[in-house]
Amino acid sequence: TGQVAFDTELPIPPLAEATIDAAGRRTFELTAQHGRREFRAGRQTDTYGFNGDYLGPTLRARRGEEVGIRVRNDIDEETSVHWHGMHLPAQADGGPHQPIAPGGTWEPAWHVDQPAATLWYHPHPHGRTEAHVQRGLAGMFILDDDRESELNLPREYGVDDIPVIVQDKRFDDDGQFDESNTANAGMLGDTVLVNGAVGPFLSVNTRYVRLRVLNASTARTYYFGFSDDQEFAVIATDGGLLESPHWTKRVLMSPGERIEMIVESTPGRATVLRSFPPDPDERVFGDSNGGGDSLDILELRPASELTDSSDLPEQLATIPRMVEADATVTRSFSLQGQKINGQRMDMNRIDETVLVDTVEVWEVSNDHGQYHNFHIHDVQFQVLDADENLPEAKGWKDTVFMPRRSRKRLIMRFADYVDPTMPYMYHCHLLRHEDQGMMGQFLVL
Numbered sequence: 424t425g426q427v428a429f430d431t432e433l434p435i436p437p438l439a440e441a442t443i444d445a446a447g448r449r450t451f452e453l454t455a456q457h458g459r460r461e462f463r464a465g466r467q468t469d470t471y472g473f474n475g476d477y478l479g480p481t482l483r484a485r486r487g488e489e490v491g492i493r494v495r496n497d498i499d500e501e502t503s504v505h506w507h508g509m510h511l512p513a514q515a516d517g518g519p520h521q522p523i524a525p526g527g528t529w530e531p532a533w534h535v536d537q538p539a540a541t542l543w544y545h546p547h548p549h550g551r552t553e554a555h556v557q558r559g560l561a562g563m564f565i566l567d568d569d570r571e572s573e574l575n576l577p578r579e580y581g582v583d584d585i586p587v588i589v590q591d592k593r594f595d596d597d598g599q600f601d602e603s604n605t606a607n608a609g610m611l612g613d614t615v616l617v618n619g620a621v622g623p624f625l626s627v628n629t630r631y632v633r634l635r636v637l638n639a640s641t642a643r644t645y646y647f648g649f650s651d652d653q654e655f656a657v658i659a660t661d662g663g664l665l666e667s668p669h670w671t672k673r674v675l676m677s678p679g680e681r682i683e684m685i686v687e688s689t690p691g692r693a694t695v696l697r698s699f700p701p702d703p704d705e706r707v708f709g710d711s712n713g714g715g716d717s718l719d720i721l722e723l724r725p726a727s728e729l730t731d732s733s734d735l736p737e738q739l740a741t742i743p744r745m746v747e748a749d750a751t752v753t754r755s756f757s758l759q760g761q762k763i764n765g766q767r768m769d770m771n772r773i774d775e776t777v778l779v780d781t782v783e784v785w786e787v788s789n790d791h792g793q794y795h796n797f798h799i800h801d802v803q804f805q806v807l808d809a810d811e812n813l814p815e816a817k818g819w820k821d822t823v824f825m826p827r828r829s830r831k832r833l834i835m836r837f838a839d840y841v842d843p844t845m846p847y848m849y850h851c852h853l854l855r856h857e858d859q860g861m862m863g864q865f866l867v868l
């Protein structure tokens with residue numbers, strides 16, 4: 424499976440224009456709307472997009488700025504827009520408690536105060552998240568900061584700093600997205616879209632390119648590497664830069680996760696970003712959840728002469744290690760049967776209450792015969808006793824893969840924002856599972 428032609432240039436989502444008011448607040452406009460796109464010759468697919476027919480513009484802001492977003496809903500059903508990975512007040516989070524009616528608008532605002540990172544945004548309406556993301560409502564949200572800006576890293580957007588939004592689709596005979604259930608994990612596709620294009624190539628003109636890879640698929644977990652097996656440097660996980668580049672040949676990404684990688688090119692020699700079978704005998708993924716699939720994603724096509732790039736810095740960010748001794752509370756979350764701790768999501772039930780500015784350990788166990796993942800709103804966490812061969816051992820995370828019958832211990836601090844009535848969410852980011860109720864709510868007091 425997975426052979427593609429690489430006959431179309433990789434589209435780069437435009438950077439969203441912002442207006443900056445007298446107080447310095449940066450305001451973006453996003454409209455969720457209906458669209459149509461010809462993904463495959465001669466077939467029109469009905470889609471959703473932000474400010475266009477599919478996906479959305481890349482939002483970009485800097486640590487220290489006030490950001491406001493005017494979100495308009497022009498689709499014919501209720502939706503919401505969540506800023507995944509962002510530290511912000513619960514009222515601005517965009518979860519199921521901030522629905523936007525058809526024709527309505529919503530204007531969240533917050534102060535950006537977290538490290539440079541590759542975040543994203545997508546709808547989060549109760550029970551309908553999978554369908555809305557699947558039809559095209561998603562986009563990247565890049566944060567910058569002073570530390571990242573002073574490093575010698577590729578950072579020219581669309582030139583050597585490239586958003587790579589990966590989604591798998593299936594099309595029915597009419598060319599529409601096939602949303603039927605194909606696996607326990609949810610909708611697994613046989614066609615990969617990168618930034619909304621099938622089988623794209625990227626023209627490379629510099630020795631290094633930085634790929635900001637976002638797994639915006641609703642269900643599929645990828646195991647990325649290159650067709651020539653070259654090593655690449657992972658420089659960032661979900662919440663920002665690592666302390667130093669993590670060299671590897673493969674990286675696993677479950678839905679919602681981001682990785683920034685630096686890839687070195689050889690003049691004139693193409694290579695293919697590929698998803699290798701993460702689990703050929705399906706022991707971790709369970710039966711028919713895509714563990715045996717191989718998919719070609721994107722061809723990197725270097726010119727015969729490349730502009731030299733500066734050497735990669737050995738020191739990236741500074742990450743203060745969080746230690747268990749500082750934790751005042753340990754909570755357990757058991758993933759089982761599309762439930763968390765035996766319960767399905769209830770909009771009117773608060774599952775956990777957290778004290779602001781305290782450190783907690785969340786022990787997540789997957790007692791299930793299939794894989795899940797786990798995402799927490801508002802915070803970036805660290806993974807305790809993680810496998811040192813994995814980037815998740817070294818950087819900030821907001822979403823982690825949970826192999827079947829596994830346990831991970833996450834440590835985090837809930838800071839700044841208190842709201843006695845408005846909760847944040849935690850959930851499995853396999854969106855069908857989330858919609859089925861594998862989600863809970865916490866308050867920060």
Ligand code: C2O
Nearest residue numbers: 505507679798848
């Ligand atoms: Cu990316 Cu609660 O979501």
Ligand code: CU
Nearest residue numbers: 506507508800
């Ligand atoms: Cu989120």
Ligand code: CU
Nearest residue numbers: 795851853856
């Ligand atoms: Cu799940």
